[in-house]
Amino acid sequence: MKRHGLKLIAAIGLGVPAAAAAEPVYFHKPNVERDAFEADLSECVELADGVQVRRQDVPYTPNIYAAAAGAFLAGFMASKERRQMTRNVLRTCMTAKGYRRIEATDAVSDELRKLDKAERAERLFTLAAAPQPQGRMLPQ
Amino acid sequence: MRWIPIAAAALAAASPAAAATLKQVPAALDPAKAYVLVEYRLLKNPYGGGMPGSRKTMPLKAGLVFARYDPALGDIRGMGKASANPVERGQQAGEGFRSKPIASGPGSRLFLLEVEPDLWVVQGFGNTSFSLGSYTFELAPGTVTDLGVVEAEPDWAEGQKRPSMGRLLGSAMAGPFGKSPDIAPMRATFRPRTAGDIPVPAGIPAGKLRPVAFTPGAKFGNYLGGLVNRIEGVNALLKAGGTTP
Numbered sequence: 358m359k360r361h362g363l364k365l366i367a368a369i370g371l372g373v374p375a376a377a378a379a380e381p382v383y384f385h386k387p388n389v390e391r392d393a394f395e396a397d398l399s400e401c402v403e404l405a406d407g408v409q410v411r412r413q414d415v416p417y418t419p420n421i422y423a424a425a426a427g428a429f430l431a432g433f434m435a436s437k438e439r440r441q442m443t444r445n446v447l448r449t450c451m452t453a454k455g456y457r458r459i460e461a462t463d464a465v466s467d468e469l470r471k472l473d474k475a476e477r478a479e480r481l482f483t484l485a486a487a488p489q490p491q492g493r494m495l496p497q
Numbered sequence: 498m499r500w501i502p503i504a505a506a507a508l509a510a511a512s513p514a515a516a517a518t519l520k521q522v523p524a525a526l527d528p529a530k531a532y533v534l535v536e537y538r539l540l541k542n543p544y545g546g547g548m549p550g551s552r553k554t555m556p557l558k559a560g561l562v563f564a565r566y567d568p569a570l571g572d573i574r575g576m577g578k579a580s581a582n583p584v585e586r587g588q589q590a591g592e593g594f595r596s597k598p599i600a601s602g603p604g605s606r607l608f609l610l611e612v613e614p615d616l617w618v619v620q621g622f623g624n625t626s627f628s629l630g631s632y633t634f635e636l637a638p639g640t641v642t643d644l645g646v647v648e649a650e651p652d653w654a655e656g657q658k659r660p661s662m663g664r665l666l667g668s669a670m671a672g673p674f675g676k677s678p679d680i681a682p683m684r685a686t687f688r689p690r691t692a693g694d695i696p697v698p699a700g701i702p703a704g705k706l707r708p709v710a711f712t713p714g715a716k717f718g719n720y721l722g723g724l725v726n727r728i729e730g731v732n733a734l735l736k737a738g739g740t741t742p
Contacts, residue, residue, distance in 0.1 A: 403718065404628055406719075407721075407722060407725075408719070408722060408723070408724075409722030437677060442723065442724060445681075445724050446719070449724070449725055449726055449732075452731055452732070452735070495656075496655035497654065497735055
């Protein structure tokens with residue numbers, strides 16, 4: 358469970374951009390236990406994995422370039438919609454478990470980018486469990 | 498060619514039986530089935546703005562989704578943690594929304610569903626799965642369980658709100674490169690039927706009608722593929738000063 362949880366944290370690591378800005382976001386709950394954090398995040402990621410975006414149908418055209426452009430835009434829209442829904446599921450789920458979203462500072466973001474997966478997971482847990490959040494607290 | 502009817506019959510036998518869509522109260526209740534009576538309050542039209550000719554309420558395009566629940570395994574039967582306990586072959590595992598009311602009132606619609614007797618859960622409303630906490634209820638054979646009146650609305654998070662018409666038009670014109678409008682999961686509130694609601698149809702025997710007994714706290718996976726929420730609304734609970742255990 359612990360190893361699985363760490364992988365999840367590393368995979369999620371700052372992958373939740375704030376809706377209003379391109380700044381990355383992490384979840385914070387003062388003094389949360391590692392097992393509880395991993396279980397909470399694991400459950401929420403599982404729910405987010407359930408998100409399915411309906412296939413966007415592209416109108417038929419005999420023009421191959423128009424068809425390619427249409428398919429590209431449809432795929433782009435579907436991907437955007439899926440990201441937005443995934444963010445919403447994670448936000449609602451983690452909020453329900455008492456976490457706050459924190460917009461990470463530039464220093465924290467830079468630091469995390471330089472770490473490998475295991476180190477980043479460890480760092481994200483210490484950030485999540487810290488008594489005070491490092492960054493701006495976002496709306497719940 | 499001869500194989501086609503055989504294949505079709507085999508497929509029909511393999512897939513769960515679809516429940517009958519009741520457009521009126523049946524002459525006699527099937528003792529092997531259970532019935533659910535539920536009234537929907539229609540959502541107000543947020544973009545009407547009192548303009549002449551604009552509709553006051555939104556059409557009922559989506560509604561409650563029900564599924565059979567295993568409380569011991571803690572999931573919907575046949576899914577996720579309860580995959581070892583699927584429903585019996587040929588039976589329905591869930592009941593999606595079908596817009597076939599048996600009665601209509603001003604701003605409300607009354608539905609009667611025929612399903613299998615079992616422990617059921619309110620799985621979701623529209624594209625929202627109440628995976629974070631929902632209500633289960635027991636449906637006994639040959640009885641009609643009255644869920645009362647349900648009202649659903651978007652559960653906006655702090656700092657988010659319904660996009661204005663101008664914003665929606667702007668997003669549509671910007672196409673895939675514009676900022677997407679905020680989205681919100683739904684939440685649902687049930688209340689007992691009162692004198693102002695659509696009355697229970699006369700064809701339902703009084704002795705067979707019973708009020709629902711909801712048990713909160715059922716959790717399950719996100720099998721509807723959309724957003725998730727608690728049935729009461731995580732954000733609504735927070736705004737009301739409550740906690741979300």
